[in-house]
Amino acid sequence: MTRLLSETDPVAILQQLVRIDSVNPDLVPDAAGEAPIAAWCRDWLLEQGFDVTVLEQTAGRPSVVGLKRGTGIGRSLMLNGHLDTVGVATYAGDPFSGDFRDGRVYGRGAIDTKSGLAAILVAAARASAQGLAGDVIVTLVADEEFGSIGTEEVLRSFRADAALVIEPSSLELTIAHRGFAWFELELTGLAAHGSQPELGVDAIWHAGLVLRALDGLRQQLNAAPAHATLGHGAVRVSQIAGGDDAATVAARCVLTLERRMLPGQSPESVEAELRALFTELERTEPQFQFTLTRLVARAAFAAEPHWPIVRALSGHAERVLGRPAATRGEPFWTDAGLILEAGIPCVVFGADGDGLHADTEWADAQSVRALADILEGTITEFCGPTVG
Incomplete structure (x- = not known):
């Protein structure tokens, strides 16, 4: 597999990430796990000038934290996405193709949630390159699909004033889940x-x-x-x-x-x-x-509409989409529950696609680019630009 670490198009990055097998070994015994994709993300973040920490309390189950420090006078923002996927035993065709067809990227994890990983990487790099007052903390975690050991490990070492948890949401704000x-x-x-x-x-x-x-x-x-x-x-x-x-x-x-x-x-x-x-x-x-x-x-998760992170994300979603972003609740659980429980206000947001845990999975390319743009604007507003 070619490692195009200089790539900054979120769709091209998504294709590369899909081609890396990261099936959770707690779901499928002897599966690849997160180590190969964690190594790719670590190297990409290092090339973009991030300080990188790899957390691996459980052997073979690494999470990657990329930090770009601001000037120290702004708010810090955590971006959270998971590296692992569910299994591929019944997947129709090559689950690791990363094929681009009819405006869609196909493969296991394309929407859940390597689209989110790609958008986080690009948005964090673009926003921090402009200079920020607050810190940007990229957390790419292991094991969301089973026990959430990755986010638990991250929260033992890193804090932020707010967080964005990137999960598929069709570019709608998920403000609650069970x-x-x-x-x-x-x-x-x-x-x-x-x-x-x-x-x-x-x-x-x-x-x-x-x-x-x-x-x-x-x-x-x-x-x-x-x-x-x-x-x-x-x-x-x-x-x-x-x-x-x-x-x-x-x-x-x-x-x-x-x-x-x-x-x-x-x-x-x-x-x-x-x-x-x-x-x-x-x-x-x-x-x-x-x-x-x-x-x-x-525990369940619920965001408050008055939180600054919710207001910032809503505003930039409307700017990019040309309309107010819808809000929604989800019946399933995400790592936002752990982050909120740790006292960090957060909201869930992600790209459009289909086939979560199904036999065919895809992400809409246009929505992945829109997600990166929305995240970039949200990071810049929340953390604050450097005052010249």
């Missing part, structure tokens, strides 16, 4: 011969009671007032396993639960909600025994 929490619910019964079920305690039968209780919770969530952009929260069972054989009363059944949360709902509050639900089952069904364990939890 959070999520995953739980393991273990139901404990008592084994007995299937011919005498009355001598045992059927954990699978108790799982049925859980499903009925969760359906009642789902109805409550849907009956509550809807969030303006996110609608309602959600609860579901994603996995269930129990029993040893056809002739034995199940002594154990394990369910994996997913709870999607709205802004204002914390992992602690939804865990308490579930625990109260199952404690009530324990009260009404004396043989019901449960253990609830929180596996992973990420």
